Amino acid sequence: MTTAHLNTEFEQIRGQLKSFILRITASVADAEDIVQDTYLKAAEKIDGFRGDSSLKTWLFTIASNLAKDNLRAKKRWTEDVTDICKTAAMSNQQFFQEAMHIRATSIQGDFEIKEHIAFCFTCIAKSLPLEQQICLLLKEVYDFKVSEIVQIIETTEAMVKYYLHTGRAKMINIFEGRCALINKEGTCHQCSELNGIFNPKQKFQEEAVKIDLVREAEKADKEHLFDLRMQILRGIDPFESGAAELQLHHLAHNRKVMESFLKKNEV
Amino acid sequence: MSATTSTGKALTTKTTFSRETAVSIEIQADASIVWSLLTNAADFARWNSTVVSIEGDIALGQTIQLKSILDPQRIFKLKVKEVEANKKLVWGDAMGNRVYTLIKDDQGHTVFSMAEKIGGLMFPLFARFIPPFDASFEQFAADLKKEAESIMQAN
Numbered sequence: 001m002t003t004a005h006l007n008t009e010f011e012q013i014r015g016q017l018k019s020f021i022l023r024i025t026a027s028v029a030d031a032e033d034i035v036q037d038t039y040l041k042a043a044e045k046i047d048g049f050r051g052d053s054s055l056k057t058w059l060f061t062i063a064s065n066l067a068k069d070n071l072r073a074k075k076r077w078t079e080d081v082t083d084i085c086k087t088a089a090m091s092n093q094q095f096f097q098e099a100m101h102i103r104a105t106s107i108q109g110d111f112e113i114k115e116h117i118a119f120c121f122t123c124i125a126k127s128l129p130l131e132q133q134i135c136l137l138l139k140e141v142y143d144f145k146v147s148e149i150v151q152i153i154e155t156t157e158a159m160v161k162y163y164l165h166t167g168r169a170k171m172i173n174i175f176e177g178r179c180a181l182i183n184k185e186g187t188c189h190q191c192s193e194l195n196g197i198f199n200p201k202q203k204f205q206e207e208a209v210k211i212d213l214v215r216e217a218e219k220a221d222k223e224h225l226f227d228l229r230m231q232i233l234r235g236i237d238p239f240e241s242g243a244a245e246l247q248l249h250h251l252a253h254n255r256k257v258m259e260s261f262l263k264k265n266e267v
Numbered sequence: 268m269s270a271t272t273s274t275g276k277a278l279t280t281k282t283t284f285s286r287e288t289a290v291s292i293e294i295q296a297d298a299s300i301v302w303s304l305l306t307n308a309a310d311f312a313r314w315n316s317t318v319v320s321i322e323g324d325i326a327l328g329q330t331i332q333l334k335s336i337l338d339p340q341r342i343f344k345l346k347v348k349e350v351e352a353n354k355k356l357v358w359g360d361a362m363g364n365r366v367y368t369l370i371k372d373d374q375g376h377t378v379f380s381m382a383e384k385i386g387g388l389m390f391p392l393f394a395r396f397i398p399p400f401d402a403s404f405e406q407f408a409a410d411l412k413k414e415a416e417s418i419m420q421a422n
Contacts, residue, residue, distance in 0.1 A: 158297035158419065165418040166303075166310055173313070 001049045009055045010039055016142060017063050019238050023122045023137055024067045024130075026255045028248055034070060038063040053151045057144070061152045064134055075262045077126035079174055081254065082188055085123070088257040095253050096197075099246060103198050108245035111198030114211050115243035116191040117181070118236045121229060123254055124174055125167075131155075132167030139164055140230040172226045181208065182217040182225050198246070273378050275408045277401040285363075285386025288400040291378060292408040296419035298353045298369045298377040304414055305356055305367055314414035317403045326350065331358065337398050362387070379411060 014035065022031040041062050042049075049058060078084070089095050102109040125133050134153060138144040144152065149160045180186035192204045199207075208214040213228040220228070238244060275292040294301055304314065308321040308331060319339050323331035327350040333343045348364065349357035356367040363385035370378045381404060385397065 156297070156299060158299045159303070161418050161421050162300045162303045165421055166307070169313060170310070 001046055001051065001055070003043060003046055006042055006046050006055070010042065010059065013056050013059060015237055015240065017059065020060070020137060020142055021063055021067050022238055022251075023125070023141070024133060025070060026122060026126060026251055028252070030067075030070055034063055034066045037066050041066070053148065057148045057151055060138070060142075060144070061154070064152050067134075068130060071130055075266075076129065077123065077258050077262070079124065079127045081123045081127065081258060082120060082178075082190055084261055085254040085257045086190060088261075089253060092253075099198075099249055102246050102249055106245040108242055110242045111195060111246060112241075112243045113191050113195060113204075113208055113214075114232050115236060115241060115247050116194060117211070117213065117229065118233045118238065119247045119250060120179075120191070121171075121233055122238075122251065125171065126258075127174075128167050128170060129163075131159075132163045132170070135160055135163040136167040136171070140168075141233045143234075168226065172222050175226070175229070176222050181214050182222075273380075275405055275412070277404040277408075279399065279401055282386075284388065284390050285384055286390070286394065286397070287382060287384040287386075288404055289380065289382035290404040290408045291380040292412050293372070294377045294379050294412045294415050296377060296415035297375065298371050300418050301369055301377050301379055301411065301415045302353045302356075304411060306350075315407060315410045317407045317410070325356070325358075335403070337400075337403055377415075379408065381407065 017038065018031050018035045021034045022028065025031060025034070038059060042059055049055070053061070103111065125136065128136065131153060135149055138149045138152060139146070146157060146160050146164070149164075150157050153160065153163075176183055178186055178188045180189045181191065192208070195202060195204050195207070211232070213225060213232060216228060217225065238247060241247075273291045273293040275290060277288055277290040279286065279288045304310070306325040308323055308325050311318050311321045317336050319334035319336060321331055321333050323329055325331060325347055327347055329347050331345050331347065333345055334341070335343065343360065345358040345360055345365075347356070347358045349355055354369055357364050359365055363383060365381065365383045368380045370380075372378055383400060383404075
């Protein structure tokens with residue numbers, strides 16, 4: 001394996017790697033740093049790469065380890081992250097002013113419901129134990145096989161299966177109890193509320209039913225609804241989409257709010 | 268005492284000053300999966316229909332607060348007394364200990380056993396107020412087997 005091979009492969013997966021790390025860390029700066037460090041580390045060790053896994057799996061292994069190091073000392077977010085951040089946003093006029101400015105001026109300032117669904121998953125998945133979050137993303141969003149995830153997170157097949165199963169079960173349970181898109185009793189309507197702010201002329205319900213997850217909400221079982229949610233994530237690059245700047249601004253706000261919340265509530 | 272076969276059927280032995288219930292069941296899953304299920308407090312109530320909730324960390328020296336369907340109004344404060352990863356877990360209070368053991372068999376499966384002995388000099392005075400554990404133990408073992416095997420069989 002040569003540096004030229006590495007460069008070619010790295011350029012092909014850079015986007016996936018960056019979105020994967022963003023979804024783990026919820027930080028654009030950390031995602032950029034970790035992707036950069038992944039390349040440097042890979043370039044340094046490329047002579048020792050023996051092809052026991054694909055190069056892509058090897059690069060995701062390096063990136064996952066760097067992300068784990070980055071997050072080791074940080075607390076996990078709480079399941080009610082969207083409530084906490086909403087309360088903070090309501091009393092933060094500057095946040096809305098900035099968001100409206102992005103909405104009005106940026107080519108990546110659209111507000112799209114499916115983008116918010118993906119954003120919402122990123123925030124709530126940070127309440128999972130880190131291994132569960134990483135496994136879930138690798139399998140459900142980045143299409144890695146269990147055997148490849150075993151290599152990436154350096155554990156047994158049994159434990160990967162455990163992380164996947166429990167992570168998935170927990171996320172299904174959270175969304176079923178909260179998300180008004182899939183459950184009439186759901187308490188969280190943030191995507192519709194924000195749509196009303198950013199797209200005041202749009203009829204939310206008409207837009208929402210264009211999304212499979214919403215259209216099938218009443219008839220599909222919760223496992224299938226989760227798969228549809230994952231399909232949305234797979235179809236979105238959080239750095240490249242037409243809603244990227246608005247959603248990344250929102251993510252930066254939530255990260256700041258959660259860091260402060262967790263610090264205040266430190267045991 | 269231990270359950271003699273791994274059938275999932277509970278056995279209870281009574282003496283004047285104690286009562287012990289045990290159950291054992293073979294689970295076609297890796298011990299690490301069974302262990303993870305047994306030591307993840309926050310996830311317990313999802314798969315275990317005998318438990319209402321467990322709060323705290325199931326880690327050596329920690330105290331957990333357990334609510335059981337046997338008496339949902341009561342919170343059992345239990346200390347985690349022994350932890351040997353993938354092999355043995357003990358928690359309990361002054362009344363007695365709950366001992367979980369995992370043994371790997373030749374086929375890579377796991378024999379799960381659970382036993383609880385309660386007793387002491389005052390036991391005869393309150394024995395009649397303590398409900399039998401047999402049905403709850405059998406349900407616990409069945410739930411654990413079902414969950415661990417469904418994880419193991421997933422792709």
